[in-house]
Amino acid sequence: MEAHGTGTKAGDPQEVNTIADVFCKGRVGPLPIGSVKSNMGHAEPASGLAAVAKVIIAMEEGNIPANLHYNEPNTDIPGLANGQLKVVDQTLPWNGGIVGVNSFGFGGSNVHAVLKSNTKTCTEALPDKSSKKRLFLYASRSEEGLKTTLAKVRGHSSDLYLHKLMNETAHMSATSHPYRGFTVLNGSESISVQVCHLIVTKKTLKLNDCKI
Secondary structure, three states, X not given: OEOOOOOOOOHHHHHHHHHHHHHOOOOOOOEEEEOOHHHHOOOHHHHHHHHHHXXXXXXXXXXXXXXXXXXXXXXXXXXXXXXXXXXXXXXXXXXXXXXXXXXXXXXXXXXXXXXXXOOOOOOOOOOHHHHOOEEEEEEEOOHHHHHHHHHXXXXXXXXXXXXXHHHHHHXXXXXXXXXXXXXXXXXXXXXXXXXXXXXXXXXOXXXXXXXX
16 A cells, blocks of 8 residues: 555544555554655655556566655554555565555545456567668756666667667657657667757747767
């Protein structure tokens, strides 16, 4: 269970005691529980998205990341003491399954999503041209993020499905993703990455600091 984790005296017991009442009746073994806020703080309007991202990464990696700063159970949450619930305070190997995600908005927009791991693997054969030389485009919020992504994608130079997904960032607004770049996949390792910084003003869009 990926909880919202308000971190307040009233909020946490209300949320977690309800989780125990709903999900732990008749359950064999404790329900693993945590909140991404312990790792990164409160993402405010994006809290739900951060929680979903954490769960997806856990599904892909096969591990539930540890929650930080958990020392002792809240005495107002009986489920933490009686074994119904278990805070994931150390990285936990995980074979996937079903996860509930809570997200509570400031304005009362409370959401619960249920996510299930995809146990299928892609068996569709890659096209014959997957190993051909190809231009890869990417846009990022920072120069470091852009360079890191362009470097890592070269380790997956034949994965056309990954490229198609990631190339979509090139259509993002220059306001949010001002760093643009490209690299050539399946080409010479000496080919450099080109990085361009787009500066957006109220009326103009100009190219700045384009370098190889």
